[in-house]
Amino acid sequence: MALEITKDLIDNVRELIKNQKDTALSNFFAEVHHADIAEVLDELSFDEAVYIIRLLDSETTSEVLMDVDEDVRENVLEQLSAKEIAEEIDELDTDDAADVIAELPEERKQEVIQKIEDKEHAKEIVELLRYDEDTAGGLMAKELVKVNENWNVLTCVKEMRKQAEEVTRVHSIYVTDNDGKLKGRLSLKDLLMASTRSKIADVYIPKVDFVDVHEKAEDVANIMRKYDLEAIPVIDELGVLVGRITIDDIVDVIKEEAEKDYQLAAGITQDVEADDTIWQLTRARLPWLFLGLIGGVGAARIMGFFDDAIAENAILFMFTPLIAAMAGNVGVQSSAIIVQGLANDDVKGSITDRLLKEVSLAMINGLALAILLFIYVFATEQDMNIASAISVSLFVVIIVAGLVGTFIPLFLNKRGIDPAIATGPFITTSNDIFGILIYFWIAKVIIGF
Amino acid sequence: MALEITKDLIDNVRELIKNQKDTALSNFFAEVHHADIAEVLDELSFDEAVYIIRLLDSETTSEVLMDVDEDVRENVLEQLSAKEIAEEIDELDTDDAADVIAELPEERKQEVIQKIEDKEHAKEIVELLRYDEDTAGGLMAKELVKVNENWNVLTCVKEMRKQAEEVTRVHSIYVTDNDGKLKGRLSLKDLLMASTRSKIADVYIPKVDFVDVHEKAEDVANIMRKYDLEAIPVIDELGVLVGRITIDDIVDVIKEEAEKDYQLAAGITQDVEADDTIWQLTRARLPWLFLGLIGGVGAARIMGFFDDAIAENAILFMFTPLIAAMAGNVGVQSSAIIVQGLANDDVKGSITDRLLKEVSLAMINGLALAILLFIYVFATEQDMNIASAISVSLFVVIIVAGLVGTFIPLFLNKRGIDPAIATGPFITTSNDIFGILIYFWIAKVIIGF
Known part of the structure; x- marks a missing residue:
């Protein structure tokens, strides 16, 4: 299932890059999961990694860029033009996109943001960049499915379909009032059982877990773990629904927190790995x-x-x-x-x-x-x-x-x-x-x- | 949102138990998440905890029992009859049920298993008890949604509805052949787009991640984290689909592994917490x-x-x-x-x-x-x-x-x-x-x- 990254495999890829066998490379990587491509890139030189990134389509490479080691990403992004980076960003969910942009040097940030084609996407990324990376705001994505409590079921279903296209995994449908304040959530089952003219206000579940946008990442992780949540909505100071955090991001938070504490206990000050220089x-x-x-x-x-x-x-x-x-x-x-x-x-x-x-x-x-x-x-x-x-x-x-x-x-x-x-x-x-x-x-x- | 467990709150609960104010207690706990009830129980004496367990309905208490500290669970279960434990087990998913039974003394295990009303459930639990708790088999649940590749879409939808009732979160629909071997997965979208007479064999996605039933828990966690999976099917030596592991169990594995390593590095041999005796x-x-x-x-x-x-x-x-x-x-x-x-x-x-x-x-x-x-x-x-x-x-x-x-x-x-x-x-x-x-x-x- 998972690709085994052997020395032979890396040598083969190197050879193909050297001889510019683009079709062979594309065909090979077409079958490989982006997390595995990232591991291959981690083993290559920066020039070779950039070669692969330029070769593959931006839908794949944007995911690959999220998975490679930070120093590889930094070096690859240095080689790409602002336009090329913006294309990668366009493919990413807002939370990942904001993480990538946050790592860029100050002067490039502006340049890349201006080159993002989807202006709505760019606006959301700019909003996310405002939050500290160790808070709920820094973890959340803007992609979510939300409906207005004053809609009827029919409008609701139509709007939901439109929104769901943007969202990889739906998890939950959140209900807001006219001011965008989080009121509750909607069960898909209740929605299907209700008559198309019912108002959402009459069918939604007013009980919903949420976190404040300034909540510490570690506390968000504790809450989601304690209540076995796969996603949690995030609200701002006014109670307005501003984003959503999913469990895969929390898994990374838990892992990183544990590793940091372990390293501090062992007398290692920074986040290093056995493979670092x-x-x-x-x-x-x-x-x-x-x-x-x-x-x-x-x-x-x-x-x-x-x-x-x-x-x-x-x-x-x-x-x-x-x-x-x-x-x-x-x-x-x-x-x-x-x-x-x-x-x-x-x-x-x-x-x-x-x-x-x-x-x-x-x-x-x-x-x-x-x-x-x-x-x-x-x-x-x-x-x-x-x-x-x-x-x-x-x-x-x-x-x-x-x-x-x-x-x-x-x-x-x-x-x-x-x-x-x-x-x-x-x-x-x-x-x-x-x-x-x-x-x-x-x-x-x-x-x- | 979360209940704050204060000394006052615990004292209040104690007072209510002492005066046998059952209605007041039931009303109070009716509004509280099972993870929070578990925290309250951790603070009470064993007798008080048993009092609460007997008071609340078994749907709630079975979840509470999964969340309390291991020593509280052990002591509460000692106070309950085999019949009472079997009732709790009936409410639990197979993976949690097997975990609870595995903790019981040898002679009680048999007694409890025989008292489980749902015989199919009992059989599945017995199967899960065979696996080492640190393997995929020890982590997986039997609850999942699977369809046969030879069914048509109509049969499939009918069967899925029936199965989905048993499953808290569906995540994925797995496709098997007549021998129960895992063949792939089904996208809900593709299913809805297909004509009702199409065969599943023509619409399913043959690419699916899976793990072997004997895979180490730590490796399962690494795979799910790497590929950002929320659930993964488990197959046995013959390739037969035998269970499913969900991300919430993996979050606990990651947390426990990290804590164990941390404690070993600090010179602590067993899994202890600051609140232990x-x-x-x-x-x-x-x-x-x-x-x-x-x-x-x-x-x-x-x-x-x-x-x-x-x-x-x-x-x-x-x-x-x-x-x-x-x-x-x-x-x-x-x-x-x-x-x-x-x-x-x-x-x-x-x-x-x-x-x-x-x-x-x-x-x-x-x-x-x-x-x-x-x-x-x-x-x-x-x-x-x-x-x-x-x-x-x-x-x-x-x-x-x-x-x-x-x-x-x-x-x-x-x-x-x-x-x-x-x-x-x-x-x-x-x-x-x-x-x-x-x-x-x-x-x-x-x-x-």
């Missing part, structure tokens, strides 16, 4: 590593304060990596659970309750691990003070790390900052430093150096 | 922490081999947390990118190419960070040997950690093991040990102790 990957990875370096230098400085004690208490210094690692691990666990809960809108109740719960949890884990460590160190070192210092520190450090890991994401979230940045290297590094500080302080108290 | 959270978190403890003890033992050197080279010991943390950070970054790439089916080409790329990347990051560290240590310690030992170690450790982080997930994936377990604490702990071993070995060579 070394330069892109370096830029995404170096900043958090630099933070880790600063943290490590900080830890070394803290230990420097205790360097008088090192000769007599060498064993203490050997357990610093253990304490630091455990602080990091506990911190990452706590913060990950909170970050995920916040993303799913699952975290309710007061911050104090959360912190109390985390303390109880950390005390159980901490006690279990501290007892094990005490037994090990006492068995190998035969020194009650050393064993106590190390295991009591572990216990305290686990509790503090759990609290820090819980508190920081909750705090960031309250301040409107994405809590996901508080996972991974950020929490590990700060907990390393906390951990080592607590460790040497407790050891000093117990052993007395 | 302390005991559930402990069980999910303690195993990885225990691994971290073992790793820390291992690191301490390695450093023990070098304890002669500690008095003269105290500064070396102070940088062990830095080396260990950087090894962990680099390892997590590399493994996360590979794990995510594997999940998205993005990682192509040979393992050697991947490792070479990772070496180049690690060399750039390593060199930049090693130079900074060299400057810092030399400036503070004024000792060329110490500064060299620490910074050369950092450079080497970053490369090794990158290789380990890249290789292990690729290796696990080749062996058919979920590569996501190789992120987080696993990679951090193994890299801590590698890192410290390399560090002291290089330091010994350069400084000579």
Whole structure:
């Protein structure tokens, strides 16, 4: 079913491009889904990709352009004239069209918009460009089927047919009043059962889920997932129906949000993929590593304060990596659970309750691990003070790390900052430093150096 | 639109239950979406939840049961008789019904299945129970609209009407031959345009995406996402159409896969939520922490081999947390990118190419960070040997950690093991040990102790 993208296949396509076998190429790609053509283009050079785009009809290539990697799209669009881009745009639904135009350099945007033939389409795209891409407005398309509550069934069916031509998948028929305000939805079945002279106002269902145009994309995703919706209408500040979001866009939002959180937890700052260039990957990875370096230098400085004690208490210094690692691990666990809960809108109740719960949890884990460590160190070192210092520190450090890991994401979230940045290297590094500080302080108290 | 679940609301519901105000409760919940009722139930005690389930009609409660947390469902079902559960099952689509039954204890399964009134429904559920829950078979529902290619349009329309009653959302009409083999799909438009006596064989579209019943859920999700499908038919080994998967189930798969990977990367072994009990959270978190403890003890033992050197080279010991943390950070970054790439089916080409790329990347990051560290240590310690030992170690450790982080997930994936377990604490702990071993070995060579 799906095309398998092998090295042979790519080499074949390259060869055909080199020899300008346009008919063979057209015939081959005619049978291939646009998502697969996009994968082929991702593997080709930019010049080769442009060659294919120019060869295929704009109905296909506009879909292909939506599916290729962002850097391929950027480069291909650079090679095309404003007129050629406008032709692609004409084939796209308004939401995709707005996404493509939003990626263009400022001066080209105007040029392309003016060259769009369908003026109504151009107007709708301009409207969509006003919205932030992470909001319902940025996700929605203008293509939808809507009817006026004052129409009768006959008019309604006629109008619906006209509108449905523009819309790939109908999903729902929305009902508005004379001012365009969303009133409800219409079931196709009820419409077919009603007499042709009935007014829509008498047959529509007034209950309909909707979102505000400024709702955050992540919240729209949560709503559609929770209520199993395949499409949701979008209204503006006046209650006017302005667009519609479909489930396929939401699938992408869910996927991207999850990947972003995962990458932040792994210490990767930007949206990168395994196939990106070394330069892109370096830029995404170096900043958090630099933070880790600063943290490590900080830890070394803290230990420097205790360097008088090192000769007599060498064993203490050997357990610093253990304490630091455990602080990091506990911190990452706590913060990950909170970050995920916040993303799913699952975290309710007061911050104090959360912190109390985390303390109880950390005390159980901490006690279990501290007892094990005490037994090990006492068995190998035969020194009650050393064993106590190390295991009591572990216990305290686990509790503090759990609290820090819980508190920081909750705090960031309250301040409107994405809590996901508080996972991974950020929490590990700060907990390393906390951990080592607590460790040497407790050891000093117990052993007395 | 959505019901806001406040503490007041929960208290009110509790009060109504306590005073057995059944009419008030029924009236209140009649207006509430089942997903919201489920959220209310999640906040109530099990007895209270059972009270509500018994009060509402089984059409509503069957949906509610699908939406509540797994532990609530388990407890509510324990309180219900086999007959009551069978009534709920009768209201559910086959895929949801099979999921509920799969969660029941072995001896109850039989009892409940025998009490299902609709015997056809029961048979279909039994069939679905055969499939692994992480495969297409485990995801699919038996409810779908299918027509025989040998029917004429008139028969087809009549049969479709009958079938459509069972199906919540039609999405697509599938065409099969006399043996039930999937041949293609039917467009509603083509059907309406065709004369009533035309044979379906002459009007259907032979091109249709499908998946095999044993296809992995994650791969089904990738296919549906890639091709923007809202439903996909499922065929068995003989090509017979056996079910259909809809996008709402795929949204849950994508979400769950992403959450599972995220939790593994954070060192949490089971599917837990912020609201789970302390005991559930402990069980999910303690195993990885225990691994971290073992790793820390291992690191301490390695450093023990070098304890002669500690008095003269105290500064070396102070940088062990830095080396260990950087090894962990680099390892997590590399493994996360590979794990995510594997999940998205993005990682192509040979393992050697991947490792070479990772070496180049690690060399750039390593060199930049090693130079900074060299400057810092030399400036503070004024000792060329110490500064060299620490910074050369950092450079080497970053490369090794990158290789380990890249290789292990690729290796696990080749062996058919979920590569996501190789992120987080696993990679951090193994890299801590590698890192410290390399560090002291290089330091010994350069400084000579």
